[in-house]
Amino acid sequence: MSSDRLFSPGCPRPLSSTRLHRSWSAHRGRPPGQNNIHLSSSTLGILSFYTMSVSCKEMRPPLTQEILSHLGLASKTAAWGTLGTLRNFLSFSVDKDVQRLLKAITGHVLRIKPSAPHVLGVDCGAIVDVLTNRSREQRQLISRAFQERTQQDLLKSLQAALSGNLERIVVALLQPASQFDAQELRTALKASGSAEDVTMEILATRTPPQLQECLAVYRHNFQVEAEEDIKSKTSGILRDLLLALAKGGRESYTGIIDYNLAAQDVQALQQDEGCSTEGPWVLIFTQRNPEHLIRVFDQYQRCTGQELEEAVRNRFHGDVQAALLSLVAVIRNTPLYFADKLHRALQETEPNHQVLMRILISRSETDLLSIRAEFKKKFGKSLYSSLQDAVIGDCRSALLALCRAEDI
Numbered sequence: 001m002s003s004d005r006l007f008s009p010g011c012p013r014p015l016s017s018t019r020l021h022r023s024w025s026a027h028r029g030r031p032p033g034q035n036n037i038h039l040s041s042s043t044l045g046i047l048s049f050y051t052m053s054v055s056c057k058e059m060r061p062p063l064t065q066e067i068l069s070h071l072g073l074a075s076k077t078a079a080w081g082t083l084g085t086l087r088n089f090l091s092f093s094v095d096k097d098v099q100r101l102l103k104a105i106t107g108h109v110l111r112i113k114p115s116a117p118h119v120l121g122v123d124c125g126a127i128v129d130v131l132t133n134r135s136r137e138q139r140q141l142i143s144r145a146f147q148e149r150t151q152q153d154l155l156k157s158l159q160a161a162l163s164g165n166l167e168r169i170v171v172a173l174l175q176p177a178s179q180f181d182a183q184e185l186r187t188a189l190k191a192s193g194s195a196e197d198v199t200m201e202i203l204a205t206r207t208p209p210q211l212q213e214c215l216a217v218y219r220h221n222f223q224v225e226a227e228e229d230i231k232s233k234t235s236g237i238l239r240d241l242l243l244a245l246a247k248g249g250r251e252s253y254t255g256i257i258d259y260n261l262a263a264q265d266v267q268a269l270q271q272d273e274g275c276s277t278e279g280p281w282v283l284i285f286t287q288r289n290p291e292h293l294i295r296v297f298d299q300y301q302r303c304t305g306q307e308l309e310e311a312v313r314n315r316f317h318g319d320v321q322a323a324l325l326s327l328v329a330v331i332r333n334t335p336l337y338f339a340d341k342l343h344r345a346l347q348e349t350e351p352n353h354q355v356l357m358r359i360l361i362s363r364s365e366t367d368l369l370s371i372r373a374e375f376k377k378k379f380g381k382s383l384y385s386s387l388q389d390a391v392i393g394d395c396r397s398a399l400l401a402l403c404r405a406e407d408i
Contacts, residue, residue, distance in 0.1 A: 083369035085404035088135045094145045097130050101142070102150060104130075105161045122161045124394055131173045132401035135365060143174055165353045165395035172361050178213040179221070181206065184358055185214065186222055189229040196238060196319045197326070198358075199230070201341070203245035204330045211248050237282060238320045241327070244286035253289040265296045266303055269311070285324065290331045297332070335370035336378070338363060342371070343379055346390045353395060356387070360402040372407050382407040 104123035131139060146154040155174050162170055172180050181202050188198035206214060218226045230242045265288065268280040284296070297308045304311070312324045329337040338359050345355035363371060375383040384406045387399050 083367055084363070084365040085368045085372075085402065086132070086135060086364040089133055089138060092134065092138055094138075094141050095149075097134070097142045098146050098149055100126055101130055101146065101154065105157055124162070124166060125397065127158065127162075127170065128166075128398045128401055131170060132398055136173075136177060139174055140176065162394075165357070165393060166398060168353070169357050169361070169395050169398045172357055176217075177210065177362070178217045180358075180361070181210070181214040182217040182221060182226075185218060185226060186229070189226070189233050195230075195233045196242075196323045199242055200245075200323050200326045201358075203242060204327055205334060205337075208248045208250070211246075215246065234319075236320065237316075238323055240279075240282045241286065241320075241323055244282055249287055251287060251289045251292075253291045257295075258292065259295075262292060262295045262299055265292075266300045269296075269300060269308075270304065281324070285327055285331075293331045297328070333374070335367050336374040338367075338371045339375040339378060339383075342375060342383060343386075346386050351390045353391070356391070356399055357395070360399055364402050368403070372403065376407045 104126035107121070107123060130142075134142065143154045146152065146157075155171060158170050158174070159167060175183075184198055185202050188195045202214065203211065215226050218224075227243055227246055230246065231239060234242060265280075265284050268284065271280075285293070288296070300308050300311070309325060309328055312321060312328065316324055326337070329340070341355060342359055345352035345359075359371075360368065372383045375381075375386075379386075384400065384403050387396070387403055391399055
């Protein structure tokens with residue numbers, strides 16, 4: 001295939017490199033000729049849409065395929081990064097919601113709380129209906145308005161009225177996201193078991209602003225830096241990995257395709273095999289942007305004949321192995337990572353309500369629709385049906401409401 005005879009899908013005429021450059025420039029929203037993808041004309045000529053062999057003498061995908069892969073985001077489940085199941089309620093009325101919640105807490109005898117028989121009754125259905133149909137921002141407005149109108153704290157009122165898993169879900173729904181994440185992180189780092197799972201989930205899947213806010217709340221609420229708790233709980237490469245993630249120093253994707261850096265990273269991971277230091281693994285896994293890392297993973301497989309996950313299993317063990325595999329899963333496909341975690345939580349002898357609650361709440365306004373799609377695709381059964389079959393008790397209705405609907 002010659003450099004000026006690249007065929008674009010759905011386009012009857014072949015594209016020259018100049019025309020492709022202009023098309024890509026228009027897509028990026030800037031006029032052609034401003035080096036929109038940071039490739040000089042001489043570099044474009046050198047590339048000529050051929051692939052350059054790396055040390056393993058394998059050919060990487062054509063540059064055209066790289067560009068089109070970014071244009072065709074609609075075909076990628078993980079691209080729907082804002083498809084949450086929960087959005088702003090269009091008919092939102094803070095006064096009506098406050099009145100309904102007040103009546104639900106103090107009104108009709110619909111449910112007796114076993115641990116507090118003096119409580120007349122609580123309309124759990126009304127509470128769930130309001131809180132799981134409002135965005136987090138709207139729930140914060142309701143909480144403040146409830147305080148102003150009743151001189152009572154809504155969170156404390158609901159804690160007094162509810163119990164068990166439903167109480168924990170309601171508390172999580174009413175907390176700011178940063179406070180909820182900080183509490184989950186603190187619990188994980190102070191628990192007697194492994195801190196890797198929850199800590200990795202929060203540090204690896206939150207955006208830089210979300211992570212910074214979470215760590216600030218952690219410092220304020222617990223009077224200690226999260227990094228100090230990480231140091232005291234973990235050691236070795238696991239500690240280095242978590243501390244690097246907590247710094248939030250991952251590079252942002254700029255649109256630049258740096259093949260040389262990808263080749264260098266692959267070589268560094270290969271050379272590090274059998275050595276005593278794991279520094280390159282920590283640096284590469286925590287500093288490079290996800291798009292670059294996907295390219296590194298693919299190139300590593302072409303060069304070595306094994307997937308990077310296999311290399312991790314062969315080289316590392318225990319919590320370190322689990323942490324690195326989780327990080328690779330997040331980088332490859334974040335919704336699938338969460339789908340796997342939800343499936344494991346549902347497959348336990350008793351469903352892990354804490355995991356279910358944390359994921360469904362934290363992803364409800366982000367990508368829960370993508371998670372549902374990945375769940376159905378991999379396990380052949382919808383997340384909604386799985387929750388229906390596995391979860392019992394008052395919290396069931398709240399989790400189903402957050403999940404939202406069946407996937408046919």
